[in-house]
Amino acid sequence: MARFLMKPCRNIGNLQLGWTSILTEISSNRYYRELLKMRDWMKVAGIRSSEITDESVFRKRRRVLQAAAAAGITGAIGSEALAAASPLSMPVTKSDYTVDGEQTSEETATTYNNFYELGTDKGDPVKNAGFLKTDPWSITVDGECDAPGIFTYEDIIKPHAIEERVYRHRCVEAWSMVIPWDGFGLGDLLKRFKPNSKAKYVAFQTVGDQKLPGMRSRVLDWPYVEGLRIDEAMHPLTFIAIGMYGNVIPNQNGAPLRVVVPWKYGFKGIKSIVKISFTEDQPPTSWNLSSPSEYGFFSNVNPNVNHPRWSQAKERKLMGSAGGLSALFASKSDTLYLNGYADEVADLYSDMDLKKFF
Amino acid sequence: MAASWTRVSSLKVVVFVLGTIPAIYIGWAVATGTSGPNPIEFITNQTGEMALRLLIIGLALTPLRWATKSTTPIRFRRMVGLLAYFYVALHFLTYTVLDQQLDIAAITDDLYKRTYIIAGFVALIIMTALAITSTKGMMRQLGKRWTSLHKLVYVAGIASVLHFIWLRKGFQLEPLVYAAVLAVLLGLRVWRKVSAKKKKTLSAQKKETLTAQNAG
Numbered sequence: 001m002a003r004f005l006m007k008p009c010r011n012i013g014n015l016q017l018g019w020t021s022i023l024t025e026i027s028s029n030r031y032y033r034e035l036l037k038m039r040d041w042m043k044v045a046g047i048r049s050s051e052i053t054d055e056s057v058f059r060k061r062r063r064v065l066q067a068a069a070a071a072g073i074t075g076a077i078g079s080e081a082l083a084a085a086s087p088l089s090m091p092v093t094k095s096d097y098t099v100d101g102e103q104t105s106e107e108t109a110t111t112y113n114n115f116y117e118l119g120t121d122k123g124d125p126v127k128n129a130g131f132l133k134t135d136p137w138s139i140t141v142d143g144e145c146d147a148p149g150i151f152t153y154e155d156i157i158k159p160h161a162i163e164e165r166v167y168r169h170r171c172v173e174a175w176s177m178v179i180p181w182d183g184f185g186l187g188d189l190l191k192r193f194k195p196n197s198k199a200k201y202v203a204f205q206t207v208g209d210q211k212l213p214g215m216r217s218r219v220l221d222w223p224y225v226e227g228l229r230i231d232e233a234m235h236p237l238t239f240i241a242i243g244m245y246g247n248v249i250p251n252q253n254g255a256p257l258r259v260v261v262p263w264k265y266g267f268k269g270i271k272s273i274v275k276i277s278f279t280e281d282q283p284p285t286s287w288n289l290s291s292p293s294e295y296g297f298f299s300n301v302n303p304n305v306n307h308p309r310w311s312q313a314k315e316r317k318l319m320g321s322a323g324g325l326s327a328l329f330a331s332k333s334d335t336l337y338l339n340g341y342a343d344e345v346a347d348l349y350s351d352m353d354l355k356k357f358f
Numbered sequence: 359m360a361a362s363w364t365r366v367s368s369l370k371v372v373v374f375v376l377g378t379i380p381a382i383y384i385g386w387a388v389a390t391g392t393s394g395p396n397p398i399e400f401i402t403n404q405t406g407e408m409a410l411r412l413l414i415i416g417l418a419l420t421p422l423r424w425a426t427k428s429t430t431p432i433r434f435r436r437m438v439g440l441l442a443y444f445y446v447a448l449h450f451l452t453y454t455v456l457d458q459q460l461d462i463a464a465i466t467d468d469l470y471k472r473t474y475i476i477a478g479f480v481a482l483i484i485m486t487a488l489a490i491t492s493t494k495g496m497m498r499q500l501g502k503r504w505t506s507l508h509k510l511v512y513v514a515g516i517a518s519v520l521h522f523i524w525l526r527k528g529f530q531l532e533p534l535v536y537a538a539v540l541a542v543l544l545g546l547r548v549w550r551k552v553s554a555k556k557k558k559t560l561s562a563q564k565k566e567t568l569t570a571q572n573a574g
Binding site: 107108111112116173175218219220287290291306308309314316318320327328332 | 388401464472526
């Protein structure tokens with residue numbers, strides 16, 4: 001009996017579920033979290049996300065929150081995430097790739113995420129971010145190339161100058177953001193591995209050998225895999241992000257490095273990459289394996305191709321600036337063909353019926 | 359009797375207050391901006407889940423009556439059902455007014471292209487009919503038909519759970535938990551009906567053999 005009380009562990013997949021993890025689970029319950037947030041908001045009165053309009057206000061708030069954290073007030077997920085953000089150590093130059101108008105607040109972009117390895121709720125990835133260990137990190141490069149190998153994170157990023165690119169980000173769930181990413185062109189990275197003439201596609205794999213809480217559920221076949229046609233991967237728009245908003249990319253956004261393909265739905269931008277393979281055949285992709293009728297290999301943002309779950313005609317822009325009740329009455333925007341990047345990338349698909357190759 | 363009546367009425371007040379707390383919480387979280395970057399999605403999910411929870415609680419009252427051999431649980435059935443409908447209505451209004459902004463074309467498009475919207479709509483129509491006919495006057499007016507009409511709540515339950523399963527990306531655990539609970543609650547009813555029938559045929563058979571013996 002005593003033994004039973006001490007060790008209620010049950011094996012669920014690879015994860016041991018013991019008293020501590022059960023308690024963590026309960027204490028991380030979202031209602032409890034909401035209560036904590038409410039308490040925080042009352043304590044840090046007068047400062048609301050709706051009031052964040054520029055960087056200086058934002059930094060001031062971060063200081064206030066850091067002070068609040070030092071005083072023992074914890075629990076506000078967004079604030080914690082922001083307080084934990086650390087600036088990139090290398091110089092970052094602004095690039096010509098930018099989007100006019102407002103950008104999504106850093107808090108919104110780093111607390112509202114789809115990263116199913118860290119949980120299926122939008123707030124789960126930031127909550128579970130600590131489970132992902134990114135140091136040390138290595139990436140295996142193999143397949144149809146002349147310079148394969150196993151590279152450390154430092155090996156990968158060292159030769160590249162880091163630039164900031166502001167891109168529209170469109171999720172297949174019909175919401176969108178405008179995010180300043182920091183990184184370098186994926187093509188510049190891929191060239192270093194000297195792909196050969198048989199390399200028609202590039203396959204990517206997300207970390208799969210860490211015990212991440214979302215991987216307990218069989219919602220997708222782990223590890224997460226994605227792929228691009230070689231011309232898509234080499235296109236100057238296709239980007240590797242190692243940071244956002246001038247800070248090191250947080251775990252919940254795909255640390256330490258991820259792909260950003262701005263004219264495709266967000267799930268094509270694979271996070272936390274551990275493997276890159278050059279292939280002759282079209283590689284499998286996770287969402288396509290899970291539901292082939294819903295998610296095609298290309299998954300280009302296209303308001304004319306109906307998705308069985310979401311009409312893609314419109315999107316809700318998540319900016320994080322309109323707080324409180326006014327956010328409820330903000331109107332949706334029309335979705336742009338290829339997410340507004342048609343001038344740059346429409347040529348890639350000139351001979352294809354994108355309704356068939358969705 | 360009188361004592362039990364006041365106890366039930368005061369308990370009803372408690373149930374009513376408990377049932378409205380989530381709505382107040384949702385409003386509070388949205389108004390203060392603690393509901394996250396996508397408040398419309400937050401309201402939609404919260405009201406939808408509350409509606410489903412209350413519907414399932416409502417469906418648990420009859421089995422609870424069998425288990426406790428008391429009619430008390432049944433006295434809460436209408437209130438729980440109407441509370442469920444309150445959240446169904448909020449859920450539907452959030453979708454039509456806040457999310458689709460009364461874009462009739464977009465809503466009809468959803469209605470015939472997206473299976474989870476169809477399932478949700480079936481549940482909405484049933485729940486609306488049941489809410490309208492939930493008054494004592496309607497009960498009297500409809501007589502026996504009232505009972506058969508309100509059996510549609512089983513269909514509403516199944517449709518709601520399908521709505522939840524289908525709207526999630528991939529095959530997720532949470533809606534399946536609701537599906538399992540609903541399956542148990544409906545299964546109990548089937549099981550009771552079947553065993554009652556068996557008993558009836560058994561006693562009928564017994565009677566038959568008795569008459570046969572008597573005749574012999």
